[in-house]
Amino acid sequence: MRILVVEDDTRIADVVRRALTEASYAVDVVHSAPAAITAFEIDSYDLVILDLLLPGLPGGGMEVCRIMRATDNSVPILMLTALDSPRKKVEGLDAGADDYLVKPFHLVELLARVRALLRRAPHATAPILQVGDLSLDPATRSAKRADRVIPLTAKEFSVLEYLMRNAGTVVSSSELIDHAWDNNYDGFSNVVQTYIRYLRRKLTLPGESDIIETVRGFGYLIAAPHDLP
Structure with missing residues (x-):
């Protein structure tokens, strides 16, 4: 399964990439909103992990999420953010995110949420x-x-x-x-x-x-x- 990680913090992006790669996923990483939109339009992904605060586009990750949803409504999106407020969570979900994870997070929880979202995807069948x-x-x-x-x-x-x-x-x-x-x-x-x-x-x-x-x-x-x- 192929995952797009959109995260402007290169340290966090590298940690997430290594964890996903070790869990047998193919992973592409980009660090800005325009790069995320381009990658999503060019390549096929089974899931997107999307940071909320991104450079390069007014609205950041929220706007990227809306654009991705307009392009393909079936790919699960897991939104990452350091902004732990009910209002931001609601905004993210309303923009089209399927799940929301607040930084800092444990990698085991990230991987569990990835597995859960992939199970809900249109091509998914059963957990086993x-x-x-x-x-x-x-x-x-x-x-x-x-x-x-x-x-x-x-x-x-x-x-x-x-x-x-x-x-x-x-x-x-x-x-x-x-x-x-x-x-x-x-x-x-x-x-x-x-x-x-x-x-x-x-x-x-x-x-x-x-x-x-x-x-x-x-x-x-x-x-x-x-x-x-």
């Missing part, structure tokens, strides 16, 4: 994703097939999570790149094909069916639960 005998727990970042625990790297987890959240739908390589990689990705490599190969090796033992299907010319598919034996 289940497709056939394969299960994925976003909270613990763990995967199992039948009774077998499957060790996954952060990037493998991100790719598999996006495929499972879109079970029954063909997902293109470019869509996977949009949601599982940040904007430092080198688009000329065959990185998606490589990670699909890694996942297949880990998910499938001899005698088991391959849970990831290649749809030639289109992308990759994990069958919807009712399509699996």
Whole structure:
């Protein structure tokens, strides 16, 4: 899952980025209101973490939130602010934010709120994703097939999570790149094909069916639960 962090305090931005990256999310960071709007219009994000006090635009993060909502009403927005007043919270929520977190905050709470918002997103299914005998727990970042625990790297987890959240739908390589990689990705490599190969090796033992299907010319598919034996 890909997250946009909009925070003008570079120290806070770096702490949040590292925490999200360690939790297996792809993260882009920008530090101003205009950069946030540009990133949101160009790239696809599953969630935005948005600071309230931002340079570069009258209204700061509040106005950025309104613009993002006018562009895409489905992406969850978590607003961060040092202004702990009921009026500011109401303004943020009325501007289109889905949740509100006051600084200073604990990273464990931030991550919990991120998971909760992603569960409410339009593409979300259940807290624990289940497709056939394969299960994925976003909270613990763990995967199992039948009774077998499957060790996954952060990037493998991100790719598999996006495929499972879109079970029954063909997902293109470019869509996977949009949601599982940040904007430092080198688009000329065959990185998606490589990670699909890694996942297949880990998910499938001899005698088991391959849970990831290649749809030639289109992308990759994990069958919807009712399509699996």
